[in-house]
Amino acid sequence: MEALAGHRFFAYEGRIGGKTRIVVKKRKPLVADALSPVYLVGAGPGDPELLTVKALRLLGEADVVVYDRLVSEEVLALIPSGATRIFAGKVARHHYMPQAEINELLVGLARSGRKVVRLKGGDPFVFGRGGEEAARLAESGIPFEVVPGVTSASGCSAYAGIPLTHRGLAHSVRYVAGYTQEGEIIDLNWASLADPDTTLVIYMGRTNVRRLGEQLIAHGLSAETPAAAILNGTRPDQRTVVTTLTFLADRVEALNVAAPTLLVIGRVVSLAEVLAWYAPDSADHDDPGTSKVP
């Protein structure tokens, strides 16, 4: 007898009516078969039109959506009114649902038999802790699928008119986290980051912007290197500050708006002057949202 492991059916040689026959039977569903997968879905940086077709379909079919604070209002508006929304982001000033609690929430919701979408800003697997959530689901025997999203590096830089690579300006790009969960600056390999041929995209870098700039210059990156801070990228209130590494910290610290902020450092930033195409329809039409260093 040979069971076809991993399939919904299994076959074996059996005797029927005194003759040897191949018998095919449906196997009993495993617990995992009975459950809908949990979908770890990337919501992109904000513009709802940057959602993938798959993300949009899954949102429309969801019973429950567990979402982060970085998911834009416009994307949240696409959740059907009948679906339950659970906010797993900031629950009070500077307090967040701990990751372990989110993991258990996902496991519990999946076991309740509902179709769960875990909606995360950008891409779930880029500084999104999607890997930890997927690992916990796997450990619990719960099926899951990952739907990649437009990460803010590509979304925000595209909307700011900054190609991350460009012939003659940058032949590589690095995504860097400028902040740790505990609020300590990450012990980065400054010497390897201070490469004029590489574009640095720094997520969560606003708090440590001064130290980031100082360290890069101390390790040999020119103080004249073009640098940008993109706030609320791809959203109607996107704002881009274009400057140089010398002035980046001053310019960012002078901004008195709380907003998700992406830092881009490298020669490619100079292209924004010509390529910045996105003019958000903001209230102030005199300010296209791009300011340059004097």
Ligand SMILES: C[S@@+](CC[C@H](N)C(=O)[O-])C[C@H]1O[C@@H](n2cnc3c(N)ncnc32)[C@H](O)[C@@H]1O
């Ligand atoms: C915890 S990380 C999440 C990254 C996300 N998974 C992604 O792929 O974009 C949060 C950081 O992403 C960046 N970010 C996300 N959305 C952004 C946006 N719309 N504009 C600017 N930066 C953004 C900021 O640096 C923010 O501090």
